[in-house]
Amino acid sequence: MKLNYKGKSAVVTGACGGMGLEISKMLSQNNINVLMLDVKKPEKDFLNKNKKCVFKKVDVTKLKQLKSQIDLFYNYNKTIDYLINTTGVLWFNKDISVVDILPETWDKVFQINLKSMMFLSKIIIPKMQKNNFGSMVHISSIDALSGDDKPQDAYGASKAAMIRLSKSLAIQFSSKNIRSNIILPGPIETGMQRRWKKNPKAKKNLEKFIPLKRVGKPTDIANTCMFLLSDQANYITGTEITVDGGITSKP
DSSP: OOOOOSOOEEEEESTTSHHHHHHHHHHHHTTOEEEEEESSOOOHHHHHHOTTEEEEEOOTTOHHHHHHHHHHHHHHHSOOOEEEEOOOOOOTTTOOOTTTSOHHHHHHHHIIIIIHHHHHHHHHHHHHHHHTOEEEEEEOOGGGGSOOSSOOHHHHHHHHHHHHHHHHHHHHTGGGTEEEEEEEEOSBOSGGGTHHHHOHHHHHHHHHHSTTSSOBOHHHHHHHHHHHHSGGGTTOOSOEEEESTTGGGOO
């Protein structure tokens, strides 16, 4: 099945992480203009190969900074059709049980993972409303669905809140043909999991536990995202799709 895209412009946050880069590349390959936003830059080679992509260094927790870059992109392209929000931090050594976590760590994780979603909604949804069209895909995590005896409580709680907010946005703006969906990845081989390089045995043990016997790749998430953005998914909104190799289906 060939996927089609009505829209011509997209904003990707967390764009220089593994998932963000792969999604930006696929959008560019489909002739969609992409504004890549992140605190770190992509390699020059990436921008040379993906001519539809423009990168701007932005801290997504800074509303004025974020709005300024998105407004410039909107004024040039006249529309923002897609928002892909891959922003997220998981600090293994600091994000621990709520009993022990530092309040400032909790607040910072929520600012990056959740407050940025509110900022993006405030900036971009009114622009989508003007065009009576838009599709948003946010990246949550299967960590939002369950507890853990080795918890990252701020991460899990913020990612759970993203699911609720995405559903609310879907209902609020459906009359303007604006869709909002969310992806819940399982273990994915991205920079967030650099710990596996130091301990490859931990990765192998995890893969034994995954029904499909492998850790996911950024392309697994990007492919799901591109489907949700496409015209072929135009009756899908307010839902979450789990992409985890089957982990959450296990008893």
